Structures are given as structure tokens and as C-alpha cells.
Amino acid sequence: MEKKYLSIKEVLEKKEGEVSLRGWVHRFRDQKTTIFITLRDVTGVIQLVCDQDKVSPELFEKIKQTTIESSIVVSGTVRKEERSPQGYEIDIKDYEIAGLAETYPISKDFSEEFLLDVRHLWLRSRKMQAILKIRSTVFRAIHDYFRSQDYYEYQSPVLQSVQCEGGSSLFKVDYFEKKGVFLAQTWQLYAEPAIFSLERIYTISPSFRAEKSKTTRHLAEYWHAEMEGAWVSFEELQEHAEGLIKKVISDVLKHHRDDLETLKRDVKVLETAISKPFVKMTYTEALEILKKEHDMHVEWGKDLRTVEEDLLSKMYDTFIIITRYPKEVKAFYMKEDPQDPRVVLGFDCIGPEGYGEIIGASEREDDIKKIVERLEKDGEDVSQYDFYLDTRKYGSVPHSGFGMGVERIISYIIKADTIKDAIAFPRTMVRYRP
Numbered sequence: 001m002e003k004k005y006l007s008i009k010e011v012l013e014k015k016e017g018e019v020s021l022r023g024w025v026h027r028f029r030d031q032k033t034t035i036f037i038t039l040r041d042v043t044g045v046i047q048l049v050c051d052q053d054k055v056s057p058e059l060f061e062k063i064k065q066t067t068i069e070s071s072i073v074v075s076g077t078v079r080k081e082e083r084s085p086q087g088y089e090i091d092i093k094d095y096e097i098a099g100l101a102e103t104y105p106i107s108k109d110f111s112e113e114f115l116l117d118v119r120h121l122w123l124r125s126r127k128m129q130a131i132l133k134i135r136s137t138v139f140r141a142i143h144d145y146f147r148s149q150d151y152y153e154y155q156s157p158v159l160q161s162v163q164c165e166g167g168s169s170l171f172k173v174d175y176f177e178k179k180g181v182f183l184a185q186t187w188q189l190y191a192e193p194a195i196f197s198l199e200r201i202y203t204i205s206p207s208f209r210a211e212k213s214k215t216t217r218h219l220a221e222y223w224h225a226e227m228e229g230a231w232v233s234f235e236e237l238q239e240h241a242e243g244l245i246k247k248v249i250s251d252v253l254k255h256h257r258d259d260l261e262t263l264k265r266d267v268k269v270l271e272t273a274i275s276k277p278f279v280k281m282t283y284t285e286a287l288e289i290l291k292k293e294h295d296m297h298v299e300w301g302k303d304l305r306t307v308e309e310d311l312l313s314k315m316y317d318t319f320i321i322i323t324r325y326p327k328e329v330k331a332f333y334m335k336e337d338p339q340d341p342r343v344v345l346g347f348d349c350i351g352p353e354g355y356g357e358i359i360g361a362s363e364r365e366d367d368i369k370k371i372v373e374r375l376e377k378d379g380e381d382v383s384q385y386d387f388y389l390d391t392r393k394y395g396s397v398p399h400s401g402f403g404m405g406v407e408r409i410i411s412y413i414i415k416a417d418t419i420k421d422a423i424a425f426p427r428t429m430v431r432y433r434p
């Protein structure tokens with residue numbers, strides 16, 4: 001059976017004949033005796049034309065009623081037209097307004113804040129449409145990567161009774177009048193117990209951080225792609241980080257040339273980044289490079305700040321894996337390096353062009369005494385972690401895992417000015433509506 005309605009992409013492929021299609025009015029130009037409409041659907045845009053002397057007065061009048069962002073159902077003839085941006089135009093033969101739009105609040109030149117206020121409408125923009133399509137492919141690529149590596153998809157609770165990434169960014173929940181319940185910062189402490197059953201697992205789910213700073217990299221709610229694997233070594237973990245990022249970027253390059261063009265993203269930058277091995281250095285080497293190349297002195301033991309990460313990232317045209325940070329600046333679960341107990345077998349993977357930390361990773365500490373010591377040092381109530389400590393009591397295995405901020409990698413791919421552009425409805429300290 002032939003389809004009744006074609007998409008704009010299908011119409012552009014068909015190039016001629018009678019077609020029916022549906023969509024929204026992206027642009028509307030009334031030139032008295034001729035009306036030009038730019039129609040938008042999920043696949044693209046195309047120009048519709050109507051000359052007053054070629055249609056009935058009733059039809060012309062109906063078309064004249066159209067407003068920006070009205071939804072319409074239209075039939076007509078496709079014709080080659082050199083002057084139209086798509087190379088083809090449709091002469092309108094039949095026309096129905098499915099939903100007449102009120103005066104659309106978004107026109108040109110609105111502030112970022114206004115566009116966030118009307119985010120529910122701004123999702124229709126060509127920019128957000130391109131980003132959301134790319135985002136969909138990023139999610140699929142993450143699933144495909146882990147499935148191809150024989151990882152099981154596993155889900156952990158969002159309501160949790162322990163912190164994992166520091167108490168200061170915990171979202172407290174009003175939980176039936178009980179205290180000590182938080183939104184997940186990470187799946188990790190509930191994922192580690194599951195590897196004793198499924199061995200290799202991954203997830204993509206929301207994580208929550210009560211970040212009290214306004215930056216272009218932090219969301220209060222973000223999507224977190226995490227993996228955890230029994231018997232996975234620190235070296236293998238780095239290979240997975242590189243493999244995952246390369247898979248995500250190469251899938252976007254494969255399917256979204258047009259969307260990247262809409263976003264004015266230089267695809268060569270992305271191609272270069274995945275064409276070579278990621279740069280690897282230890283934290284200590286990073287400090288030496290900062291000193292030598294940028295005359296920047298960072299005291300050994302201090303965490304790398306955004307400025308330092310950015311300086312390093314701008315030296316290379318691919319991702320950097322920085323390993324073996326000082327124990328003091330990293331989380332309690334990261335394994336102490338047997339060669340050097342001052343550092344941990346953890347790494348941060350830093351994006352190019354100053355996009356910051358894309359992945360945080362580590363081999364997990366298996367010495368239960370060391371975990372308890374570090375929790376106590378952090379001022380935690382260790383009894384809350386009994387279930388977690390049990391993993392080290394009953395058949396403990398060497399294991400590793402990481403978390404990738406999905407909006408962080410999307411930000412880099414689309415060269416976003418702010419991470420808020422990488423998600424439909426961003427949540428930050430000051431933004432929770434609409």
C-alpha cells in the first residue's frame with residue numbers, strides 16, 4: 001500500500017508528482033498574490049507556494065489565515081525550483097489547518113533566559129531538533145557499545161540511603177518523614193553488589209547533584225552512563241572508556257552530518273579526535289606538563305581545577321586520560337595503587353576543546369579495612385554502608401567501573417556553549433521550570 005502522507009525527506013527524494021504531507025509552519029510570507037510557507041517536519045523543511053490565480057478564492061483565503069507554528073495537512077505537486085534552498089517546491093492544491101497557532105512568542109533575537117522560559121516551545125527550533133536527534137543516537141550508541149561487549153543492562157534505585165560522591169552535592173528527599181534518603185548521585189554502590197551475579201553490567205539513568213555553583217558544565221539532573229565489571233582491570237577500564245567514546249562519536253558522525261551542519265559543528269575536529277589513541281598521562285606528569293608548558297605551579301596533592309584541565313585539553317586534539325590522582329582528592333572506593341599508596345588506580349577522561357571531565361573511573365578498593373578507614377575519615381556513618389562492605393566479605397573480586405556524563409559528551413559533540421543545550425529541560429540551581 002502506498003503511504004498516504006510522505007515525510008519531507010521522502011518528498012525530496014520523490015522529486016515530482018502529487019504528494020500529501022503534514023507538519024508545522026516554520027516560516028510564513030504573505031506577498032499579497034503569492035504566499036510562501038516553509039513547512040517543517042522531523043525530517044527537514046520544504047517550501048510550499050500558492051499563487052492566488054491558481055487556486056479557488058476559498059482555498060487562498062484559508063491559507064492566508066495560517067500563523068507561524070500552526071500544524072497543517074497539505075497536498076500539492078512537487079516541482080524543481082533552483083531558487084528554493086532545498087531545490088524543490090510544492091504548489092499547494094489542498095490545505096487544512098489542523099491546529100491554528102496563537103501568536104508565537106518566539107521570533108528573532110531572544111535572550112538565552114527567555115528561551116529557557118519557553119523551552120517547551122523552543123524544542124521545535126531547528127537547533128534543538130538537531131541536538132535532540134543527536135542525543136537519541138548517543139543513547140543508542142551507548143547501549144550498542146555495551147551490548148556488543150556482552151554487558152547486561154541493570155538498574156539501581158534512584159532513592160538511596162548512602163552518598164558516594166561527597167555529601168555536599170546530595171539531594172535530600174522527604175521520604176515518609178524519614179531522614180537519610182537521597183537521590184542517586186551514581187548507581188555505583190548498588191551496582192557493585194550486582195556484578196557478583198551478572199559480572200558485567202551497565203546503565204543509562206539520571207543522576208542528581210545539588211551543585212551549588214553556576215557553570216557551563218554542571219546540571220542538577222543529568223544522565224549518567226555507567227559500567228561496572230568483575231575481573232575488569234584498570235587497563236581494560238581505560239580501553240572501555242576509549243572504546244565507548246569513539247563508538248558514540250563515530251555513530252553521530254555516521255548518521256548526523258546534516259544536523260552537525262545545522263549546528264555549525266566542524267566535523268573534522270570530531271573525526272580527528274577519534275582517529276588516534278587517547279593521550280595518557282599520570283596526574284604527576286600532568287603537573288609537570290603544566291609547569292613546563294604553561295609555567296603553572298600546582299602543588300602535588302591538590303585536585304586539578306577547571307583552568308588546569310582546560311589548559312591541558314587545549315594542547316591536544318583528542319581526549320586525555322589522566323590516571324593516578326592523589327588519594328585525598330578522590331572518592332573512598334578508589335583502589336590504592338599497590339606501587340604507590342599515595343595515589344589511586346582511578347582516572348578522569350578529559351574532553352578536547354575545554355569540555356572538561358567526560359568520564360570518572362577507577363578500579364575499586366578491595367581491602368575492606370581501607371574502605372572503612374576512608375569512610376570514617378570522610379565523617380560517614382559506616383553502619384549505613386554494611387550492605388556495600390558485604391561485597392568485600394563474600395567472594396570479593398578485582399573489579400572496576402566508570403561513569404560518563406551523557407550531556408558532557410553531547411556538549412562536546414555539538415560544541416555547546418552550555419551543557420543546558422544538551423538536554424531538553426535542563427535543571428540547575430536556579431532553573432527547574434518549566
Ligand code: 4AD
Nearest residue numbers: 186188209218219222357358359360401402403405
Ligand atoms: O566523576 P563522577 O562523580 O563519578 C561517579 O559518579 C562514579 N561513581 C562513576 C562510576 O564509577 N560509576 O561522575 C561521573 C561523570 C563525570 O565524569 C561527569 O562527566 C558527569 O558524571 N557529571 C556531571 N554531568 C553533568 N552535571 C553534573 N553536575 C555532573 N557531575 C558529574
Ligand code: MG
Nearest residue numbers: 348357359360
Ligand atoms: Mg569525577
